[in-house]
Amino acid sequence: MRTALVIGTGLIGTSVAMALAQRGVVVHLADHDPEQARTAAALGAGTDEAPEGVVDLAVVAAPPAHVAGVLGDAMRRGVAYGYLDVASVKGGPRRELEALGADLSRYLGTHPMAGREKSGPLAASAELFEGRPWVLTPTRDTDTEVLNLALELVSHCRAVPVVMDADAHDRAVALVSHMPHLVSSLVAARLEHAEESAVRLSGGGIRDVTRIAASDPRMWIDILSANPGPVAELLSDVAADLDETVRALRALESGDDEKRRTGAAGIEDVLRRGNAGQIRVPGKHGSAPRVYEVVGVLIDDQPGQLARIFADAGRAGVNVEDVRIEHATGQQAGLVQLMVEPKAAPLLSAALRERGWGVRQ
Numbered sequence: 001m002r003t004a005l006v007i008g009t010g011l012i013g014t015s016v017a018m019a020l021a022q023r024g025v026v027v028h029l030a031d032h033d034p035e036q037a038r039t040a041a042a043l044g045a046g047t048d049e050a051p052e053g054v055v056d057l058a059v060v061a062a063p064p065a066h067v068a069g070v071l072g073d074a075m076r077r078g079v080a081y082g083y084l085d086v087a088s089v090k091g092g093p094r095r096e097l098e099a100l101g102a103d104l105s106r107y108l109g110t111h112p113m114a115g116r117e118k119s120g121p122l123a124a125s126a127e128l129f130e131g132r133p134w135v136l137t138p139t140r141d142t143d144t145e146v147l148n149l150a151l152e153l154v155s156h157c158r159a160v161p162v163v164m165d166a167d168a169h170d171r172a173v174a175l176v177s178h179m180p181h182l183v184s185s186l187v188a189a190r191l192e193h194a195e196e197s198a199v200r201l202s203g204g205g206i207r208d209v210t211r212i213a214a215s216d217p218r219m220w221i222d223i224l225s226a227n228p229g230p231v232a233e234l235l236s237d238v239a240a241d242l243d244e245t246v247r248a249l250r251a252l253e254s255g256d257d258e259k260r261r262t263g264a265a266g267i268e269d270v271l272r273r274g275n276a277g278q279i280r281v282p283g284k285h286g287s288a289p290r291v292y293e294v295v296g297v298l299i300d301d302q303p304g305q306l307a308r309i310f311a312d313a314g315r316a317g318v319n320v321e322d323v324r325i326e327h328a329t330g331q332q333a334g335l336v337q338l339m340v341e342p343k344a345a346p347l348l349s350a351a352l353r354e355r356g357w358g359v360r361q
């Protein structure tokens with residue numbers, strides 16, 4: 001990738017632009033608030049002058065409700081070869097773009113699983129995405145070159161590409177991002193009118209639980225409006241657990257030994273289930289480096305090949321953890337190396353062979 005246009009130069013757009021600029025990509029910056037683009041340029045993220053020709057990749061980092069409109073407009077103007085967005089929800093923007101009649105082969109919905117509770121270019125950092133998962137949602141129609149440009153961008157940001165279906169992504173982030181965000185806000189909301197003498201005792205525990213409650217509500221209204229069903233289901237499960245927990249605590253207040261024993265067992269159950277869930281959360285920059293097995297797939301230079309490989313891997317139920325592409329010099333062929341969990345490698349090889357791919361494991 002030689003040139004890129006980042007539209008929406010807040011926290012995420014500026015962070016992407018900084019990472020690309022550091023890797024030698026010529027980055028153009030645009031925002032509906034020109035002051036934001038100027039600030040991003042002053043931070044070394046690129047130039048706020050419009051590109052003269054067509055750039056390789058346009059990256060839309062506007063709030064989710066504006067993503068489809070901004071993408072549709074950029075595509076109509078033909079500003080780039082490929083287009084991607086980084087919005088926190090993937091199903092809605094794709095459907096909106098489809099309704100606008102856009103050429104979806106040149107579009108790839110993506111989502112870096114990294115961020116902050118602060119907004120704007122001044123909160124940006126080129127290192128924000130290092131080691132973090134970056135979800136890509138290609139379909140059968142995705143142009144191979146656009147997918148390659150996206151993979152290059154993810155690699156420049158030193159993130160880890162994860163391929164998923166858009167709706168499966170939205171269900172997953174309801175669990176690991178959207179529902180936790182609301183729970184954090186609900187806990188923090190209890191502090192609003194609390195006694196200062198109590199609030200000033202706050203320590204690491206409440207800080208950890210409420211950090212994300214400081215985020216911009218306008219952005220989160222957009223995010224939650226685009227994923228309300230899955231989040232409501234999860235929150236109603238949390239509400240049922242809360243009811244049980246309150247019942248257990250009330251039992252602990254009782255003068256009756258048997259009731260107190262039942263109450264203690266209920267609380268212990270909540271705490272132990274919490275331990276079991278917490279241990280599954282990867283560290284800040286992912287879990288300790290894992291060893292993946294490589295499944296090599298031979299491709300010729302036909303449009304749509306990479307997207308088809310990802311779609312076939314998805315159909316086999318295999319998560320592709322990382323990808324490398326080797327092009328054979330002077331030949332219309334290449335080798336795609338898919339990095340997967342060791343136990344998934346034989347399954348993936350068999351599924352891809354069955355679908356006619358040349359596989360090397």
Ligand SMILES: NC(=O)c1ccc[n+]([C@@H]2O[C@H](COP(=O)([O-])OP(=O)(O)OC[C@H]3O[C@@H](n4cnc5c(N)ncnc54)[C@H](O)[C@@H]3O)[C@@H](O)[C@H]2O)c1
Nearest residue numbers: 008010011012032036061062063064087088115116119120
């Ligand atoms: N904040 C996070 O933690 C996080 C993480 C991953 C992905 N995202 C996604 O990234 C995108 C940007 O989020 P952010 O945190 O950088 O927000 P931000 O508020 O820091 O930046 C958004 C920028 O978009 C600009 N903008 C708004 N409407 C626009 C339009 N119509 N055209 C051009 N520019 C416009 C704003 O002026 C602002 O500079 C969102 O879609 C969000 O869902 C956010």
Ligand SMILES: O=C(O)C(=O)C[C@]1(C(=O)O)C=C[C@@H](O)C=C1
Nearest residue numbers: 088112113114115116117177212
């Ligand atoms: O770390 C934070 O501040 C975040 O909230 C980041 C976070 C998340 O929930 O993990 C928030 C929303 C984005 O879509 C992706 C990442």
